[in-house]
Amino acid sequence: MSRINGDQRFPRVPTRAEKVRVPLWMLLLAVAGKGLALAVRGCWRHRVAVATAIGGLLFVHRFGLLGLGVLLGGLVAVGVVWWRVHGRSFWPVAWWLWGRARLTFVYQRRWKPAMVHTDLAIRMPASTGDQVTFDEYFPRIRSIRSSRSVDVLRVELLPGQTPAAWAEQAEALRHVFRARRCQVHAETFRFVRVVFHRHDSLTRPVPPAALDDSDGAGPDPAGAAGDHPRSIRSSSGRGVLVAGLSAVPVGRCEDGSAWTLPVRGSHVLIAGATGAGKGSVLWGLLRGLAPAVAAGLVELWVCDPKGGMELAFGRPLFTRFATTTDTIADLLDDAVSRMQTRTATLAGNTRLHTPTREEPLIVVVVDEIASLTAYVTDRELKKRIGAALPLLLSQGRAPGVVVVAAVQDPRKEVLPFRDLFPVRVALRMTETDQADLVLGNGARERGARAEEIPRALPGVGYVLHDGNPDPIRVRAAYVDDVEIGRVVAHYRPASAAGGWTPDVSNYLDDDSDPLDGLDQAA
Numbered sequence: 001m002s003r004i005n006g007d008q009r010f011p012r013v014p015t016r017a018e019k020v021r022v023p024l025w026m027l028l029l030a031v032a033g034k035g036l037a038l039a040v041r042g043c044w045r046h047r048v049a050v051a052t053a054i055g056g057l058l059f060v061h062r063f064g065l066l067g068l069g070v071l072l073g074g075l076v077a078v079g080v081v082w083w084r085v086h087g088r089s090f091w092p093v094a095w096w097l098w099g100r101a102r103l104t105f106v107y108q109r110r111w112k113p114a115m116v117h118t119d120l121a122i123r124m125p126a127s128t129g130d131q132v133t134f135d136e137y138f139p140r141i142r143s144i145r146s147s148r149s150v151d152v153l154r155v156e157l158l159p160g161q162t163p164a165a166w167a168e169q170a171e172a173l174r175h176v177f178r179a180r181r182c183q184v185h186a187e188t189f190r191f192v193r194v195v196f197h198r199h200d201s202l203t204r205p206v207p208p209a210a211l212d213d214s215d216g217a218g219p220d221p222a223g224a225a226g227d228h229p230r231s232i233r234s235s236s237g238r239g240v241l242v243a244g245l246s247a248v249p250v251g252r253c254e255d256g257s258a259w260t261l262p263v264r265g266s267h268v269l270i271a272g273a274t275g276a277g278k279g280s281v282l283w284g285l286l287r288g289l290a291p292a293v294a295a296g297l298v299e300l301w302v303c304d305p306k307g308g309m310e311l312a313f314g315r316p317l318f319t320r321f322a323t324t325t326d327t328i329a330d331l332l333d334d335a336v337s338r339m340q341t342r343t344a345t346l347a348g349n350t351r352l353h354t355p356t357r358e359e360p361l362i363v364v365v366v367d368e369i370a371s372l373t374a375y376v377t378d379r380e381l382k383k384r385i386g387a388a389l390p391l392l393l394s395q396g397r398a399p400g401v402v403v404v405a406a407v408q409d410p411r412k413e414v415l416p417f418r419d420l421f422p423v424r425v426a427l428r429m430t431e432t433d434q435a436d437l438v439l440g441n442g443a444r445e446r447g448a449r450a451e452e453i454p455r456a457l458p459g460v461g462y463v464l465h466d467g468n469p470d471p472i473r474v475r476a477a478y479v480d481d482v483e484i485g486r487v488v489a490h491y492r493p494a495s496a497a498g499g500w501t502p503d504v505s506n507y508l509d510d511d512s513d514p515l516d517g518l519d520q521a522a
């Protein structure tokens, strides 16, 4: 018969220990020894604070309080000069000091009660002859990294604890430490990183990043036809452009780093309610791809089922542009046949197509893909589109025919092949389960609260990065009409069909380098 308590031993039942008579001097010696050991341990744990306090006292003893005031004033002055002269080396030290201060005055002060009340401390019953007591074990904060808006604590798990147990308490911890949001990230073993977001670093619109015109050929001012400088692009410049297709800059992550999306070798789905800012992610990608379009390494095949309302402004950059259901069906069929021809050529030679001028990366962009999958009434067209899209999504990555699509409603009934998009972005949603539909089960629990994104923050959303299951909060850069006009004028390919070209003359100085203008806009 298996034991009632499994393999775990029952805690020892407190018993009254036999009394042992010891001489008083031995008792005093033991108490003094224990006190000394505790004092040494405390000093070692708080060595920086102890050293600072002793140093301060010695200084006051030698030079008086006035001397201490002069010393502090001098330190502040040195800090200011250092900041002005060499900010790059000043800030890491300043943030380190700020982190130590927050550790001492915020986290360590409330750590023990927080751990007890969230059940993250372990209490073991122990007996001392006369009474039952508890030995308490607290998770230790091993390091802290602070910035303007985030504190990251690296905490060592107690034996038997799991990162999931910590993730469950994230909301409680957020309230204890008065943070706006708390996320728990697991390390491979023994440690979790508890991230407290104090301020929202994404409340202000993000300016678009400078475009990498890496071969120095420069843009084409005002879209001057004819003599296109891209025709002299160097092969190293082309290499940089091809590499850039794996990380197209579209905005900023919550920690201040650049948010990029891969286009080469991947399909991208952008999901969000109406007004969530899907357009800014799409335009961010189109803008980021523009230098490669100009170099002939990328072809944009754009479908705008909204009749061209959203994307027509970029038309000179597009190799193909379709706005009606039947022309979109033709475009998708052509993309499938290009993909199949290319697959036949590449089979056995390479596992991932490298864009060249002869065989560029084809990016099929679809705004509101649900108009093609769920809301098409013509059965024949619906069948054609329903056959082409899954083919592109399941086979197009390797031969370089990729899909970038936006959708409002991410449910399976609306977008049956949602899971064929390896990269997915969840902008503001209307329902609680939608973040999980887009990013995968458990994403909301790990922090992707897409339905809580305020309407006032279009372009804010969540993404998953590099197989990491913890969602990252991001904001797309705001690409306004002026910026679109500049990019179209600067990067439209030499072969662009005539037709309509946006009038950007107002945005360009005659004698200025148009790329400078772009950078300034960024």
Ligand SMILES: Nc1ncnc2c1ncn2[C@@H]1O[C@H](COP(=O)(O)OP(=O)(O)OP(=O)(O)O)[C@@H](O)[C@H]1O
Residues within 6 Å of the ligand: 205, 206, 272, 273, 274, 275, 276, 277, 278, 279, 280, 408, 458, 459, 460, 475, 476, 477, 478, 479
């Ligand atoms: N990244 C952003 N930063 C700041 N403002 C933005 C951003 N993206 C969009 N906006 C603002 O929000 C408005 C709505 O954005 P957008 O049209 O891109 O939403 P959408 O998700 O495409 O909506 P719909 O599905 O209705 O077309 C824009 O007109 C713009 O003013």
